[in-house]
Amino acid sequence: MSQPKGNLYLIPCTLGDTPPLEVLPLLVKKAIEEIDYYIVEHEKSARRFIKTVSPRKSQPDLKMEEINKFTSTEDIPAMLDPCLNGHDVGVISDAGCPGIADPGAAVVEIAHRNGIKVVPLVGPSSILLAMMASGFNGQNFAFNGYLPIDKAERKSKIKQLEKTSAQEDQSQLFIETPYRNNQMLESLINNLQGDTKICVACDITLSTEYIKTAPVSLWKKIKVDLNKRPAIFIIQR
Known part of the structure; x- marks a missing residue:
């Protein structure tokens, strides 16, 4: 045997x-x-x-x-x-x-x-916890990993994800190297339409946890420092 x-x-x-x-x-x-x-x-x-x-x-x-x-x-x-x-x-x-x-x-x-x-075994997943807290469509979402570093390629990818989100009613999740988080949020604000919603979920489960969902038009007025803090970004059109 x-x-x-x-x-x-x-x-x-x-x-x-x-x-x-x-x-x-x-x-x-x-x-x-x-x-x-x-x-x-x-x-x-x-x-x-x-x-x-x-x-x-x-x-x-x-x-x-x-x-x-x-x-x-x-x-x-x-x-x-x-x-x-x-x-x-x-x-x-x-x-x-x-x-x-x-x-x-x-x-x-x-x-x-x-x-x-x-x-x-059961445990914390930043992707699922961010999705839970976003208020976005939990029936249809996609995790896209890292977006391109090149500015032109990143802009194109952001617009593509926004279009897919609108067409499929699909939440789009992605991450960034923590020291580039502020630049990522800036790219989203500059390239998405004003009524597209962004969720930023940062330091999930930690004492410094920060989770906020708002349209691009409001994010332009929000001041938050995401530098070197693990974060999940989600957009929904």
Whole structure:
């Protein structure tokens, strides 16, 4: 009889320095206490997160593999060898839910291909929390990742998203590198029509959380500094 395979647990992380058990269920703590094999975005931050959730967890016993944008797809299958040998493996992103705008999705794909059970655990997703708080169409929305850096290409993309939003009644979400957030908001204000609505959701779940939805015409009068603060931008026409 072949050995039963371990499960792949998708373990949410906090979105900042919020105490983990304020935003994560006890099931996440239980999983971390029982799992010794991890696939993580950055080992240092993952170890810090695990120590915060489970201070008594033996750090030397943890076995970690890193996956990020530089990881070769050829290296990923071997990361799941512990599952094939009967051990559970946890996937931890730097922030939020693994597999959502996150390289962990590649691990999940290969797990399915190898008949490994995937177990997603409940936790904060900045994309869903921003959508919940926006007041926009939660029945039809799209996450677009990063917009182009080039000003002309960005302008064209913004107008395209606005047009799609109007035609499909679809909320359009995207993100920006935190130090360029102010420039992103400025680009939206300068290139969208005055009655198009913008939601900015910044520092979600943190004490400095800022979430506001308003038409472009009103955003022109609002003063807010988004520099170096993780943010989600949503537009709806």
